[in-house]
Amino acid sequence: MSKKFVYMFTEADESLRNLVGGKGANLGAMTKLGLPIPQGFTVSTEACTKYYKDGGKISDDIVKEIFKAVKELEKISGKKFGDPKNPLLVSVRSGARVSMPGMMDTILNLGLNDEVVAGLSKATGNPRFANDSYRRFIQMYSDVVLGFDKTFFERIIDEMKEEKGIKLDTEFSDADLVEMVKRFKAIYREKMNADFPTDPKEQLLGAIGAVFNSWENPRAEYYRRMNGIPSEWGTAVNVQEMVYGNMGDTSGTGVAFSRNPATGENKVFGEYLINAQGEDVVAGIRTPEELDTLKDVLPEAYEEFMRLIKFLEVHYKDMQDVEFTIENKKLYFLQTRSGKRTAQAALKIAVDLVHEGLITEEDAILQVGTEHLDNLLHPHFDQDELKATKPIGSGLPASPGAATGVTAFNVEQVLEFQAKGLPSVLVRLETSPEDIEGMHVSEGFLTARGGMTSHAAVVARGMGKTCVAGAHELVINEDEGWFELGGKRLQKGDWIALDGTTGQVYAQKIKTVPVEITGDFEEFMGWVDKHRTLGVRTNADTPADAKQALSFGAEGIGLTRTEHMFFDGVRIKAMREMIVARTEEQRRNALDKLLPIQQQDFEELIVAMEGHPITVRYLDPPLHEFLPTQEADIVELAKELKITVEELKQIIVSLHEFNPMMGHRGCRLSVSYPELAEMQTTALISAYINVSKRHPEWTLVPEIMIPLVGDVKELTFVKNVVVKTADKLIKEAKSNLTYKVGTMMEIPRACLLADEVAKEAEFFSFGTNDLTQMAFGFSRDDAATFLKDYYDKRIYEFDPFQTIDQKGVGELVKMGVKLGRKGNKDLQIGICGEHGGDPRSVEFFHKVGLDYVSCSPFRVPIAKLAAAQAAIKEKRAK
């Protein structure tokens, strides 16, 4: 920790961003550039951290530093803090390392009290301005710093409007404002049993403390969690001399972007108000003017502004979002920052800036956020309609996009609505593989249970559908056809809308804006592919998924889940027969029925992938997932199997597992029933042999992945079955097909013993979902219920199923990579857990040296961008 906690703007610049925050760094930099900046100082982020360590107290040494800086500022400005004759007034703003909504925004006019306001009146010859500033200050400060209920003030304003018979704030006379301040102070005294603080120093420390406190408020915390910002970072506080846009008709204030933030068009875009302070622009009481018109009102200020905003854009090499104030014709910049922009604008601006020669391809890649691409690839709601409505509840933002449709509670209802030409949203406690068909047809899914990696979430991301999962407040009564959320009951057929990006649920139809991919996208992705080193594959189980992923630029399939192929009518029957078989013969009979189906599926998938590699994972989930639960299905299956219903029920009970996630699944199935691996190998190798003949132009090398390996002997055992079966088929077909056998690394023990495992494996693919479950000791299906408490209590700051836990799970991955390469230097290593599509996780996988990540089709471009960004950052760090 530094010994210094307060920096003058003249001391700060980009290199101190971690200490002075983004805003502070920019103000420092602009000062150095000679821009017209009201001066001030920044209290550092470390002061914030210390504030929390000291139990919510600004320590004496920091207080001393603050007032030393005030003295310095007095020198620079020639004004004096609390001096009625020539008062220094300041604004106080928060400013973290990265721009972050949810924290305290701004307090203006700090330093005012009865004496100072009188002095200010005199000094400016503008008593209306002085009193207006004072009442604004009291309102803002009471609300934000002192926690006083602001409706008391609003009520007074309304009363006074009625008394005076006026409608607008601007109609209040000077005397009215003096009276208003009086009443404000009276109500404050009455309710708070204390006087409004008149000492500017006390005001300043209060405001700084309030900024620090706002770092830990729930909204800020939620934002941090969503964006993986550690709470240890803290926020800085910027204290800046006030300049006044409300000093009359040659004064004004405004905001502007150096390019259009919605479309990306290269044209300055902004708004301003004459005779106003910043808050007026935002508050919407007066309608601001378009920036263009300023040319006629204050032409000199306008010209200077246009010159300087472009100067800033060139300097920062990015579109800028600036706040400015004109005080008596003199232009001041209050702050500048990279402007927030829509996905479409982000792409256009980045590509344009490269074309304009202002930035390099690498800069462009770093400038476009992965969240921009994500938005670009999913529909979103019409922003106006969205603003006009309120959500009835929320869940986890499990798969991005916007969906609107009528409520359906099961697959039958989805199909029923489809027949009527109605889009529908599937609302369920949780989804299961049996719902797949309905999921394909519906617009999106809302579930009460499960987390970011629940079945619904995974399938949704795979299909590019919208999903809100784990909405715990949701009460569903499928039988009676209604659900309740946020106190509202909706019936089957009622319109709802889901925002998969925010997790919000709306009880109405909302217009959606479809995906629009522009020409910029392809050019940009070309740069991305050029600059990344990490491969990007996709997780895909069907030809449709595979084609979708290819169209997004996937370089192969990193994970095909074969169990997903067994849920249809005929398939599930044969599958069930296999499971309840009591002898190897019965089991082989059932497998014989599955074989041709599986082979056909494989052939179609291979053709769809046009010669790109495919990693096929052998059967993984616990068998009982496939067992019937409905009485009718049980009766039918018993009949088919020629056993009694009682016997079948006995078998089903005997297959019950206490913790199915840690049960008889993965390679354990093939250890018990080698004929399973035999059948899958026969289907896969036969399919490859067939397609090879039809497409000799493709180099086809199937990658067979054995899941859930915890000991090399397990892998050896199953591999022996695979090799024996495959080699026989290849020999019989006189084919020269080669294939690879590898393993999914998802059991902690396998990572600890990866050198041994690698001796038998040609590739590893980290299954970070299961690895996370085992390393943390909680199952993704159950953890959702208590993780909320963990966020609330600051134990975890993000969902480890969404972004990889680098310290713990990541350590196992590192071990697996290091030992794995030690055991087999040619080992190919990838990752196919859900983390493969998470940008921060992708960066980690790049760093630890994986060969590729694999993710759902719609996340392929995002993973590519994250990979390119990681490569560039790494290069630049060297």
Next chain:
Amino acid sequence: MSKKFVYMFTEADESLRNLVGGKGANLGAMTKLGLPIPQGFTVSTEACTKYYKDGGKISDDIVKEIFKAVKELEKISGKKFGDPKNPLLVSVRSGARVSMPGMMDTILNLGLNDEVVAGLSKATGNPRFANDSYRRFIQMYSDVVLGFDKTFFERIIDEMKEEKGIKLDTEFSDADLVEMVKRFKAIYREKMNADFPTDPKEQLLGAIGAVFNSWENPRAEYYRRMNGIPSEWGTAVNVQEMVYGNMGDTSGTGVAFSRNPATGENKVFGEYLINAQGEDVVAGIRTPEELDTLKDVLPEAYEEFMRLIKFLEVHYKDMQDVEFTIENKKLYFLQTRSGKRTAQAALKIAVDLVHEGLITEEDAILQVGTEHLDNLLHPHFDQDELKATKPIGSGLPASPGAATGVTAFNVEQVLEFQAKGLPSVLVRLETSPEDIEGMHVSEGFLTARGGMTSHAAVVARGMGKTCVAGAHELVINEDEGWFELGGKRLQKGDWIALDGTTGQVYAQKIKTVPVEITGDFEEFMGWVDKHRTLGVRTNADTPADAKQALSFGAEGIGLTRTEHMFFDGVRIKAMREMIVARTEEQRRNALDKLLPIQQQDFEELIVAMEGHPITVRYLDPPLHEFLPTQEADIVELAKELKITVEELKQIIVSLHEFNPMMGHRGCRLSVSYPELAEMQTTALISAYINVSKRHPEWTLVPEIMIPLVGDVKELTFVKNVVVKTADKLIKEAKSNLTYKVGTMMEIPRACLLADEVAKEAEFFSFGTNDLTQMAFGFSRDDAATFLKDYYDKRIYEFDPFQTIDQKGVGELVKMGVKLGRKGNKDLQIGICGEHGGDPRSVEFFHKVGLDYVSCSPFRVPIAKLAAAQAAIKEKRAK
């Protein structure tokens, strides 16, 4: 691997034990000592390993070596292999590194064929002996080496007895035996479509191959698994010149122990037969004579024998089990080895040998097996009664001892039988905490589900009761009051017997021999305590367990499971109230009811431990374990809680978890509901304050253990609640009580980040049950179903829940220890999983430098012995 595969006895000794096996080493050593040993050679264990590697073939180079050794043996003996005039005959015996039942035992008289037998007749002038040897050889060799059904031969013997009108084998004339051999060969030819092999060389290689094959037979494999012997070790084969106890009345054969193997009495104990071969002594056709009588029959041989057996005992410093043969008055030792003995004898012999000055205390400690102590501390069946009965089935030997009683299917029935004065055995699908009361009263438990660490198994070991768990064949119908096993149906009230050491189940009453602890035990345990460095604590939840453990020498409690205190009538009601509470207030009300009960329990436990340390683990299991499942209970609870049955059912459903083992349990409960940790702290600290006042002579420092920690922040959070609550109570009571807060290390992630965790923990206690579950990714409740396949397929050789997996789970433990001590150099580290009572695991924990192990009361002496043995071995290895 050595280049040499065959060793003459003159080349072998103890230093080559790994290569020549135990028997080979002893024969070599005895040869060097100048004892009368028929000479021979040993084919090494590495030859066995190579045999398997070569696909069940003795490679040419080894064959060459074998016949080179035969040549050498011919030189030594002056006889010639296959030479009718002066034939060399040999015995072939298996001999692994450690004595191991289940493998091929012995083939005698190898080298005989029609010509050789004729020569032997002539050379010995004893045709009856020669032909008797021949027919024995054919019988033995056909059965053991060639896999010929021996009943064909037995039928011929019976036929011939009838023809001749005789009863005993010894009544056959010389001619009869010639005829018998003829008929043997004929039936062999008929059934096998080949001649009985007449080439001695072929016979020898066949016998050696048969020994190698027997290494992998199921019985041998089972034994290896139970005793943790790696299958890579292989077995050696001993080929030894025959000497003949069946050459007439001055010949004989026998077995003897240098001390009584049943009682340990220092008196040679043995049996012999005149004019017989070794197998006759065992076969039981003729009743052997007591060794004492040999004094009168062959006094010189007797005197020499008595001298030499004592000589051997002194040489090997242990009670010896020898085989001997007297050929025409000349004594030969065929082998010697440390004798198997009963538990009681083991202890007496070890203590006596120390007193006799023959061995040191350290030797004595190494000589007594942990399994001996185990037997000593549990009742066992009367061996004669046991031999006379057959088991109807078996399960896992989950808790040792012998139990006999009438069948009861639930707690009510156990109590019903108790009222009638009848002992009972509880037979259940699985037990649950609600059965505790009945478990206390019954003699033992038989369950159909669960493994070595299932509830029934853990409780049984804790209580010192017998348990056979996971008898998968068991079908139970509690409603109709019967169970079926091995095709037999037993009713409620029928007698059964369980052998917890073997896992066998018997359908009758069998007399049990109660525990008898002699004076030797205390003296011996005194030595054990002196020589071990690892501490030994106990897992105990009740004052009764605590007292039991103290009487066995426990040095404290390493684990008190507080959830076990909440199952009684009033307790479970309050517990359930707490769980279904929807508000903190409701929850606190319920906790207020539990507080005084828990405090009272703690006080009693503290007093029972007489000042020894106690580690108390806070509530750990998933809450839903405590929820009612019976309709009546649900109705009652709903009434009590003043909610509808429907509401309560909704709550129960909402508390359902997919994988409860990875669900809302352990410290996660206190993160969600800090009031839980608050209540437990209040109860514990108040109890300690009270007892401190009554017993100022004790230094009481409670150890508070937070379970299931995966991140240091979890620990910090709960610790803060504990410290705040405890410090307040201590201050209010003006007490000077101090306490420790530590954590259970049972989540892989905690081990990976142990340095961080250790900064907040004063102690670690490894929970190796959960750690094993998470590291392997299988739950102990479910793994039992497929682990059998893993043993069958040689993937695992032992149950990782019983003996710690040193390579995988052990690596996590090592990491935890290393990083833990790095984070906190004063860290106290123990282990309280089931492995704490397993001797091989205890040795590992000693090696990795833990401070103590904690195990169930009845395993305390065993853990101590294992700890002492580990310390001595370590010292000697230096």
